[in-house]
Amino acid sequence: MEKLNPQQVAILYRHLDQNGTDDALIEELLDHLACEVEHFMWIGLSFEMALEKVRLEANAKAVSHLRDVYKIELTMTDEQLRQASLDDIVFEFRNKAYGAYDLRQEYRKSLRTALVLSLGLSMMLVALLSVFSNRNWSYMSVWGAMWMLGLVAVAYAAGTWFHQRIQHKYRMAE
Amino acid sequence: MEPSGNEFLRGTLKTIVLKLLTERGRMYGYEITQSVKERTQGEVVLTFGALYPVLHKLQQEGLLITESVEVDGRLRKYYTLTPRGNETALQKVSDFERFVEVMKHLLQPAPVLSMGQ
Numbered sequence: 251m252e253k254l255n256p257q258q259v260a261i262l263y264r265h266l267d268q269n270g271t272d273d274a275l276i277e278e279l280l281d282h283l284a285c286e287v288e289h290f291m292w293i294g295l296s297f298e299m300a301l302e303k304v305r306l307e308a309n310a311k312a313v314s315h316l317r318d319v320y321k322i323e324l325t326m327t328d329e330q331l332r333q334a335s336l337d338d339i340v341f342e343f344r345n346k347a348y349g350a351y352d353l354r355q356e357y358r359k360s361l362r363t364a365l366v367l368s369l370g371l372s373m374m375l376v377a378l379l380s381v382f383s384n385r386n387w388s389y390m391s392v393w394g395a396m397w398m399l400g401l402v403a404v405a406y407a408a409g410t411w412f413h414q415r416i417q418h419k420y421r422m423a424e
Numbered sequence: 425m426e427p428s429g430n431e432f433l434r435g436t437l438k439t440i441v442l443k444l445l446t447e448r449g450r451m452y453g454y455e456i457t458q459s460v461k462e463r464t465q466g467e468v469v470l471t472f473g474a475l476y477p478v479l480h481k482l483q484q485e486g487l488l489i490t491e492s493v494e495v496d497g498r499l500r501k502y503y504t505l506t507p508r509g510n511e512t513a514l515q516k517v518s519d520f521e522r523f524v525e526v527m528k529h530l531l532q533p534a535p536v537l538s539m540g541q
Contacts, residue, residue: 275476279472280498316476320477
C-alpha cells in the first residue's frame with residue numbers, strides 16, 4: 251500500500267489546523283485522515299482526488315462539531331474538577347505533551363532544587379575562600395561545618411534533579 | 425445505514441468499541457472504523473466525528489489506555505483495554521445481547537391465543 255510522503259501529510263495537517271482542530275486531537279486526526287487518503291489512493295484515486303474526498307468529509311463544520319461534542323461530553327466531572335489544579339483546567343483539550351504543561355507542573359520543584367543548589371554552592375565557596383585566607387583547614391571549625399553543609403545541599407539538589415529527570419522520561423514514554 | 429439507524433448506533437457505540445478491543449487487543453482509530461465497516465459489510469460506517477469522542481470518553485473513564493507509536497512519520501495512537509475495561513466490555517456485551525433478545529420478542533407478532541379449543 252502506498253504511503254503518503256511528508257509533504258502530503260503536511261497538506262493534511264494544514265487543512266486540519268486551518269479548520270480549527272484542537273491541539274490535543276490534531277495528531278490523531280491527522281493519522282486518521284492520512285490513512286483514509288492512503289486507502290482511497292490504494293483503490294485507484296490520485297492523491298489530489300483522494301485529498302478532495304477527505305477534505306469534504308473533514309470540513310470546517312465537521313471539525314467544529316467535533317469540538318463542540320468534546321466540550322459537552324468530555325469536560326471534567328465535578329469530582330475531577332474538585333481535584334484539578336489550575337493547570338489541569340487551563341490545559342484541558344490542549345496539547346499537554348508539547349511541554350508547557352510539564353514545565354508548569356514542575357515549576358515549584360525546580361525552583362526549590364535551584365535554590366538549594368545555589369545555597370549549597372555558595373556555602374562551599376565561602377568555606378573555600380576562608381581556607382585560602384587562613385591557610386589552615388579543619389573539619390571541626392565553623393568553615394569546615396559550612397563546607398559539609400554545602401556539600402550535603404548540593405548532593406541533595408543533584409539527587410532531586412536526577413530523580414525529576416527520570417520521572418519526566420517515564421511520563422513522556424507514556 | 426439509514427439515518428434512523430444512526431440513532432440506534434449512538435447508544436451502542438461504546439459497546440462496539442469495547443467488544444472489538446477485547447478481540448483484537450490493541451487498535452488505533454482508523455483500524456476500528458475499518459474493522460466495523462468490514463464486519464458489517466459496509467452497513468455501519470463510523471465517522472471520525474463519532475468515534476473519537478467515544479474513545480476519549482472511555483479513556484477518561486479509565487477503561488482504555490493509550491500508547492503513541494510513530495508510524496510512517498506520523499504519531500499513531502493505539503488503544504488497549506485496562507482490566508476494568510475488560511470487565512466493562514464483558515458486562516456491556518452481555519447486557520446488549522439481552523437487550524437484542526428482548527427487542528426480538530417485542531418485534532415478533534403477538535402470538536395468537538389458541539388454547540383450550
